[in-house]
Amino acid sequence: MQAIEQPWFARSPEAVAPDLIGCLLVRQGADGTLWRGQIVETEAYGADDPACHAYRKQTPRNAVMFGPAGFSYVYFIYGMYHCFNIVTEQEGRGSAVLIRALALLDPPADPALSLKAGDRLAAGPGKLCRYLDIDRRLNGLPLAPGQPLWLAHPPPEDGQPFSLVQTTRIGLSQGAERPWRWYMKDSPAVSKR
DNA sequence: TGAAGGATTTGT
DNA sequence: CAAATCCTTCAC
Numbered sequence: 001m002q003a004i005e006q007p008w009f010a011r012s013p014e015a016v017a018p019d020l021i022g023c024l025l026v027r028q029g030a031d032g033t034l035w036r037g038q039i040v041e042t043e044a045y046g047a048d049d050p051a052c053h054a055y056r057k058q059t060p061r062n063a064v065m066f067g068p069a070g071f072s073y074v075y076f077i078y079g080m081y082h083c084f085n086i087v088t089e090q091e092g093r094g095s096a097v098l099i100r101a102l103a104l105l106d107p108p109a110d111p112a113l114s115l116k117a118g119d120r121l122a123a124g125p126g127k128l129c130r131y132l133d134i135d136r137r138l139n140g141l142p143l144a145p146g147q148p149l150w151l152a153h154p155p156p157e158d159g160q161p162f163s164l165v166q167t168t169r170i171g172l173s174q175g176a177e178r179p180w181r182w183y184m185k186d187s188p189a190v191s192k193r
Numbered sequence: 194t195g196a197a198g199g200a201t202t203t204g205t
Numbered sequence: 206c207a208a209a210t211c212c213t214t215c216a217c
Contacts, residue, residue: 043200051200053213061213079210081201098200126201171200191201 001026001152003145006070013044013088017097018182020086021164024152025102026145027132035132037102037122038154041183041190043169045085047093051175054094064140065094072149074129074139081126082135086143086151100125100170100181103189124191162186 004023009016020042027035045052053075054065064073065087073085073096085096102122122128129135134149143150163185168176170192183190 045200053200056214059214075200076212077199078201079199079212083200085200100200124201169200173199 001155004143004151004153006068006142006144009069009086009088009143010090011069011088013046013095013097014180016086016088017042017044017180018164018166020097020099020151021182021184022154022162024105024154025099025132026150026152027134028148029133030148034106036105037128037132038105039099039101040103040187041099041101042181043098043100044088044180045096045098046180047089047095049095049175049178049180051169051172051178052094052096054096058094062094065096067091067140070143072138072141072143074134074136076136077126082129083125084129084132084134084138084149098125099128101183101187101189101191102128103184103187104131119188123189 020039023039025037053062058066064071068091069088071087073087074082076082085098087096089095104122121131138148141147165183165185166179167181168179169181
């Protein structure tokens with residue numbers, strides 16, 4: 001697996017978000033267990049974007065968004081879910097890409113779970129974090145091999161061609177008109193059409 | 194110090 | 206459509 005290096009993330013979130021579709025997210029648990037998923041849905045949150053947590057000013061919660069690219073930004077929402085983001089751009093600009101959905105590569109250990117939930121165990125930012133055991137302990141970590149989370153380019157032989165759909169983001173009260181959501185067309189793991 | 198609201202998900 | 210559930214931010 002070819003790991004994605006830090007400079008690749010040091011671009012605008014609107015550039016990184018669509019490029020991430022088809023890439024692999026790797027989660028290494030504390031016991032060494034590996035989970036892998038293909039990213040099928042992302043959203044960009046820019047520094048000049050009213051929907052972005054870093055839009056107003058730096059606070060303890062959003063601090064890592066102002067740090068260097070290629071780090072994790074994990075926050076807690078609605079009292080019960082976590083969301084996983086990748087920090088983008090140069091240090092000092094608060095921006096990130098939200099990973100919204102994965103198509104899991106390794107089938108769940110529990111076959112009953114697989115049959116029941118199908119391929120939608122990681123269809124949505126909250127479900128994705130619940131399945132991969134991502135919470136605020138994983139906030140502010142570098143995304144590199146050997147860490148709990150990192151990313152990889154799709155294997156060349158496995159790179160199935162796909163169509164990318166660009167549309168508006170989900171669940172926002174501000175900045176809802178910006179077309180900064182991307183997903184893999186026809187993927188059953190996308191959170192919403 | 195308190196109140197409002199949130200980048201979600203699920204079930205009614 | 207509303208509940209679950211709690212952290213963060215902003216106003217006073």
